[in-house]
Amino acid sequence: MMRQLYLALVSFAAVLGANAQMDSVLTLISKIDFQPSHELHDGNQILLMGYSSTIGGSLNLPSPTLEFKENDSIQLDMWNLSQGPPHTIHLHGLDVDQENDGVPALSFSVAHDDTGSYMFKAPHPGTYLYHCHETSVLHVQAGMYGVIIVRPNSTDTMTWDNGYSFHSERTWLMSEIDTNWHHDTIINHTYDSTAMTHLVLDYRLQHFLINGKSEHQLVGNVELFASLGEQVYLRLANIGNYGNRMILPSVLNAQQVSSDGRPLPNTVLSDTIEILPGERYGVLLDCDAHFQGTGVVEYFNLNTGQVENTQNIAVTVDGYVGISEYLEEPKMFPNPATNQLMIALPESIQEMASVTIENMLGRRVLEQKISDKPIIIAPLVSGNYIVRIRSKGREWNRKLIIQ
């Protein structure tokens, strides 16, 4: 009895010690629905497996989005209330060590009514996934997945330090549902620890989702409303078994700037973005004209290449970026320019402001601190340039024509 009490105290002290060094400690509860509650666009409701931050209540699809700061030390606890099989959390793309990788045979799994802790750092700002890796073909389809966002230390409105600034962001996670895989005999399946293999059904999906919604459910849930001049950062991820092809209106000037939590060495200006299972893309939108229409996500079969479904996302660019934000913006003139360029900064962002000018190949041709003196651009050849103005962790990009 004394020994058990001693062990309990030592364990408690160890947990406290570990927590004391953690920047972030959070808990997910893995559980199942006992009553179908996730409503599909056709009105039918299905059972889910999933993660939740609360014991009560029904599960959501996807599971909660987790947010961390760059280089945070994180303790992610999981309490398994599955009533049956063990579960894990695989931190997809975070490159954690083997012990915390969430693969049952190589890491650890958490049995029903037990708990486990994943300790890791998140060194690269970006978009990641988490999902169960126990019988993953079943448990991921059952709903055990969500998005992880790692933000840079400097500000929440930049892709990464010295990266791209944005006014707002959207996270769209694509997946699919085959309702036959959500039957009670699968979601509430008993656990046989001696079973080395599992028989699965043919995958014949009927529902194509964005953030757990499809068709008319997307209205009010998955839409893009933006103001003229607004820069929007899209975080796109695919946890399904089909490929996704997102086609955005050209007025959004979509630019792929990152993938899988890393900056792209060469950004891609394209209205079409292909996202395969497990991939993530960061796409910067620059809304430069009023617009009302739709973007689409095509779901294509990886075996045949054929598009089997298309989901429509309402896109509206209306109004202007707020006046207060406008007053905080740097002003650049004249444009077009010939020999000199002036950049006027509001007082609040004058300190440590700098400017770089890049040609259309992305090559830096000028870099200097901003002062009240004109910037000499006479040596630059005529043509189009991108001017990047940086101050206090924010960045403003402007097109410049030199004549």
Added chain:
Amino acid sequence: MKALLIFVLLCPAIVNAAIVNESLYILKDSIVVSSGEKLPYLTYNASTSFTGTNARIVLSPGDVLDLWVHNMDASEHHFEIRGTTPSESILSGDSIHIIHTFLENGIHVFHDPLNYPNQASLGLGGMIVVRDHSYPSFYWNIKEHKRGQNDTVLLGGAVDWAHYSPDFFTINGKSNPYINQDSNARVTGIVGDEIYIYVTNTGQSIHPLHFHGYHVEVRASTRNPNHVGRMKDSQGIYPAEGVVLRLIPDKEGEYPVHDHNLVTTTGANVYPLGLFTTILIAP
């Protein structure tokens, strides 16, 4: 003068160049898939003995490949190095001779383009690797199979590719757990190693590979050369594509690599089989 300039530019490659004599034999037999059943299969073999793994040709930049392809099967086949040499017919019992100089590092896919993709789907597809390094290198020839379909092709029947739904998934002709027993496929190394993985997809499905534990750098892609330099943990390999990946492991451990179309981690509806292997890195 121009010819002299070209000669000077090519000199560094030519210094180490060699004429490499290779032969490939088209042979028909079968492979045993993960359910234990036999699948009729054809491969390009390095000798007249059948193996379920297509022969691999490794060259140095500047090497001249002097290649004979012999058709030991009872049916006509074709041979093509995609994007490099034209498709050539090889009648049963006949041979063709190809001479080609490979100047640059990279990867090339060879296959049988006759009635594409029917003949290639029987297994006839492999890789030519051109590299100027001796770093640890591993080779993944990814493919998927549909039960009964190979018999249909061999009997001259029509295949409904619009509804293709494969049920077996292999690397170098093997499924999990046998992939890790293939020393050419199973990536091993130590922390800090520079490791290269040469990947071809000789099947018809797109295979999105996910790496646990590490990001890999795309060093070459025959389909998307503009993707070179990307750091990825999930990399799609498209049909008939060749990709070169570089891994520099920063920590020890055993980490899975698998297709993230999770249906491919099954075999005949049984989990876990299919496209799943692990990387093993020692301290």
